[in-house]
Amino acid sequence: MELADEQGLAALTMRALARRLDRKPMAVYHHVRGKEEILDGLVDMVFAQIQDPRPGREWREEMSARCHSARSVLGKHPWVIALMESRTNPGPATIKHHDAVIGTLRQGGFSVALTAHAYALIDSYLYGFAVQEAGLPGEADAVDELAEELMAALPVEQYPHFVELTVEHVLQPGYDFADEFDFGLSLILDGLDARLGTLGPGTPRKR
Amino acid sequence: MELADEQGLAALTMRALARRLDRKPMAVYHHVRGKEEILDGLVDMVFAQIQDPRPGREWREEMSARCHSARSVLGKHPWVIALMESRTNPGPATIKHHDAVIGTLRQGGFSVALTAHAYALIDSYLYGFAVQEAGLPGEADAVDELAEELMAALPVEQYPHFVELTVEHVLQPGYDFADEFDFGLSLILDGLDARLGTLGPGTPRKR
DNA sequence: ACCTGAACACCGTTCAAGT
DNA sequence: ACCTGAACACCGTTCAAGT
Numbered sequence: 287m288e289l290a291d292e293q294g295l296a297a298l299t300m301r302a303l304a305r306r307l308d309r310k311p312m313a314v315y316h317h318v319r320g321k322e323e324i325l326d327g328l329v330d331m332v333f334a335q336i337q338d339p340r341p342g343r344e345w346r347e348e349m350s351a352r353c354h355s356a357r358s359v360l361g362k363h364p365w366v367i368a369l370m371e372s373r374t375n376p377g378p379a380t381i382k383h384h385d386a387v388i389g390t391l392r393q394g395g396f397s398v399a400l401t402a403h404a405y406a407l408i409d410s411y412l413y414g415f416a417v418q419e420a421g422l423p424g425e426a427d428a429v430d431e432l433a434e435e436l437m438a439a440l441p442v443e444q445y446p447h448f449v450e451l452t453v454e455h456v457l458q459p460g461y462d463f464a465d466e467f468d469f470g471l472s473l474i475l476d477g478l479d480a481r482l483g484t485l486g487p488g489t490p491r492k493r
Numbered sequence: 494m495e496l497a498d499e500q501g502l503a504a505l506t507m508r509a510l511a512r513r514l515d516r517k518p519m520a521v522y523h524h525v526r527g528k529e530e531i532l533d534g535l536v537d538m539v540f541a542q543i544q545d546p547r548p549g550r551e552w553r554e555e556m557s558a559r560c561h562s563a564r565s566v567l568g569k570h571p572w573v574i575a576l577m578e579s580r581t582n583p584g585p586a587t588i589k590h591h592d593a594v595i596g597t598l599r600q601g602g603f604s605v606a607l608t609a610h611a612y613a614l615i616d617s618y619l620y621g622f623a624v625q626e627a628g629l630p631g632e633a634d635a636v637d638e639l640a641e642e643l644m645a646a647l648p649v650e651q652y653p654h655f656v657e658l659t660v661e662h663v664l665q666p667g668y669d670f671a672d673e674f675d676f677g678l679s680l681i682l683d684g685l686d687a688r689l690g691t692l693g694p695g696t697p698r699k700r
Numbered sequence: 701a702c703c704t705g706a707a708c709a710c711c712g713t714t715c716a717a718g719t
Numbered sequence: 720a721c722c723t724g725a726a727c728a729c730c731g732t733t734c735a736a737g738t
Binding site for chain 1: 722
């Protein structure tokens with residue numbers, strides 16, 4: 287995880303890992319079946335860092351806190367997104383986390399079907415936001431630099447709306463893409479709240 | 494693109510590409526600066542396949558069609574998600590597409606700020622949904638198989654909510670994860686519509 | 701202009717061998 | 720139980736050389 291955080295996923299090779307541990311490459315294989323197992327383990331380690339919501343408490347507060355926690359964790363380990371795409375071997379922390387999320391929704395009054403909807407929606411937003419953030423340079427100044435570079439090379443009259451949004455909004459002093467997260471999260475939670483009243487019978491709503 | 498579609502991103506090597514073109518590996522470098530340029534080009538080729546929304550038309554219909562188009566394209570080329578995470582060199586088709594999306598929102602009455610919000614939200618959902626879908630096996634039957642395998646190995650009493658959702662819903666005959674897409678998309682577009690009336694001054698609303 | 705062979709510095713992993 | 724050396728079949732890419 288240190289290797290991936292510091293130098294990206296490509297830098298995490300079995301050989302580099304062994305070097306980090308002051309061993310020869312082949313020693314790693316005595317503790318782990320192969321690289322796949324390491325990648326599966328990394329994903330689970332990341333999920334373990336996300337704050338689990340607590341079933342039984344107010345679902346909206348719990349989910350909001352869980353989403354902010356997840357976003358901050360994914361921001362620290364952006365390489366995990368690329369891994370999630372290919373892993374089909376969820377570890378214990380991953381399943382425990384999923385169970386907590388599902389439980390919080392169910393006990394918050396969501397029917398099974400609405401829970402499935404909500405789950406797919408919220409996690410899609412979470413992962414997708416992380417994908418977009420990962421595509422940006424780490425530092426806010428670097429984003430501006432990149433954008434200005436791009437604008438300079440662009441045939442401006444061909445993309446008027448793109449240019450407007452970039453120049454008049456994104457490149458303005460106070461703008462930070464990270465702030466967009468709250469808008470979308472609120473909209474989603476609002477929408478779920480509205481559908482909670484109208485959709486399906488569900489379990490009686492707690493609290 | 495054929496190589497990536499058929500055998501995954503890992504199978505797309507410079508050497509395999511050359512083999513496919515009936516050339517020796519080094520011949521590729523005469524047409525392309527290096528592998529990075531190929532990956533940038535692939536991302537742009539995928540964006541070119543997504544149906545651009547048409548600025549000036551009813552924004553909700555346009556965005557809905559664009560999102561369904563994008564989902565189907567990303568479903569055909571799931572490897573592109575992993576690429577988007579690392580590319581910072583948008584190609585012409587990518588920028589043209591972004592411009593069309595932004596223009597459709599702006600001319601639909603969205604203020605610049607609300608456009609930025611909407612854009613981040615919609616695309617996050619799109620990419621995140623694709624990430625989740627990519628993490629599932631391609632065939633619906635295979636999903637069931639995988640889920641049943643997982644359930645068999647699971648300490649059921651430890652994850653009651655996870656088990657409930659899986660057994661009582663996901664493994665039921667009619668269930669298809671792909672159907673979850675419409676629920677989330679509608680919720681998001683509904684939410685944006687509601688905020689369109691209340692938020693910011695914006696340009697006068699067309700149509 | 702387009703292609704190639706040989707070479708370099710890397711990968712993940714197997715296998716047989718050490719302590 | 721834990722580690723290692725040598726080897727195999729791969730990577731992306733440089734460089735000099737061919738037509």
